Amino acid sequence: MAKTEQVGNTSNIHLRGMLLDVLELAFPPEEIGTDKLSQFYLELHQKEMAKKHGDYNLDTHLIRLFNLSRPYKHIIISGLHELAHHIEATLHGETKHQERFYGYLHQLMLTAMSMEIITKMDAIDEQANPDLDKLEKFFGKIAYWQFNKIPYKQNKCHIRILRAYEWRDILKGFGYSYLTLEQVWMKEFEIANQQVEVDALMALGIPKNNIVIQSATEIEADFFYYLVIRNAYDHREYLRSIGYRYGGYGKGDRNWVKKIMARDLAAEKELVANLMGVAAKVMR
Structure with missing residues (x-):
C-alpha cells in the first residue's frame, strides 16, 4: 500500500480488463454480496524500482505497477498481488501481508491459472512471484494446486495497429483504444470477423504491415521506454552510431535519447555502462 503521486503514468485498458475478468470469476459479485470489488483503477509507470513492483492506495483504489522491463507474465502476477490488496481492503477496511491476504491472492492465482493466463511455472518463478514462500506455506506446493480449466476468450482476437498517428481519429471513432506505453491502437473482435475489419482498415489506407492480429489468449505486451543520457x-559520435538522438523526443534539448523496448533496458544499459562521466536513466 502507498500514497500515490499522479505523474508520469498511463492507464492500460487491456491489462485492467484482464484483471477484472479474473476477479469476477474468482469472486462473483452475487457470491460476495457486493459489486464494489470491480471499482479499482490501474496505472502502469515507466519507473524501474529495486524493491517493489507495485503498490495499492486504499483511499483511491488505485493500483500502480512498475518495472515494465520484466516479462509480461511477471507484471500480471504483480497486478494480481495488488488486486488481492484491493479485495481485502474493500471487504475488511484494511490490508496486510497476512494469511487472509494470501487467501485472496491464492484464489486469484488459481483462477488465472484455470484461465491459462499464467501457468504453474510462472507462479513458481521467484523473480515473478515474490509471494512464493508465503503462498506455499499456507496452501502447499504450487505444483500440487488443483484447478479446472475455464475457457477464456477462445473465439476472440486483438487487432493492433502500429504507426497509426495519421489514422488516430478514425481509429478512435471505430472504437479502438490507444495503449500509450505500447504506442499501439487496439480493439477486440470475434475471430470470425477479423478479416472484414482488416479489409476495412486497409481500405482506409492503413498498410497491411501496420496491422497485427493476435489471439486474445496470447498474453503478451511490449512497452516503450526512453533512455536518456x-x-x-x-x-556523441558513439551514441549517434547506436541510435541515440540529440534533443530527441522532447526529453530535453541537451540530452541524448533513444526509444527502446522496455524488455531491452538491461541490454541497452550495458552498451553505455562504460562511458565515462555519463548518467543514463529512464525518462517518462
Whole structure:
C-alpha cells in the first residue's frame, strides 16, 4: 500500500480488463454480496524500482505497477498481488501481508491459472512471484494446486495497429483504444470477423504491415521506454552510431535519447555502462 503521486503514468485498458475478468470469476459479485470489488483503477509507470513492483492506495483504489522491463507474465502476477490488496481492503477496511491476504491472492492465482493466463511455472518463478514462500506455506506446493480449466476468450482476437498517428481519429471513432506505453491502437473482435475489419482498415489506407492480429489468449505486451543520457558530449559520435538522438523526443534539448523496448533496458544499459562521466536513466 502507498500514497500515490499522479505523474508520469498511463492507464492500460487491456491489462485492467484482464484483471477484472479474473476477479469476477474468482469472486462473483452475487457470491460476495457486493459489486464494489470491480471499482479499482490501474496505472502502469515507466519507473524501474529495486524493491517493489507495485503498490495499492486504499483511499483511491488505485493500483500502480512498475518495472515494465520484466516479462509480461511477471507484471500480471504483480497486478494480481495488488488486486488481492484491493479485495481485502474493500471487504475488511484494511490490508496486510497476512494469511487472509494470501487467501485472496491464492484464489486469484488459481483462477488465472484455470484461465491459462499464467501457468504453474510462472507462479513458481521467484523473480515473478515474490509471494512464493508465503503462498506455499499456507496452501502447499504450487505444483500440487488443483484447478479446472475455464475457457477464456477462445473465439476472440486483438487487432493492433502500429504507426497509426495519421489514422488516430478514425481509429478512435471505430472504437479502438490507444495503449500509450505500447504506442499501439487496439480493439477486440470475434475471430470470425477479423478479416472484414482488416479489409476495412486497409481500405482506409492503413498498410497491411501496420496491422497485427493476435489471439486474445496470447498474453503478451511490449512497452516503450526512453533512455536518456546526459553529460555525453565526449561520446556523441558513439551514441549517434547506436541510435541515440540529440534533443530527441522532447526529453530535453541537451540530452541524448533513444526509444527502446522496455524488455531491452538491461541490454541497452550495458552498451553505455562504460562511458565515462555519463548518467543514463529512464525518462517518462
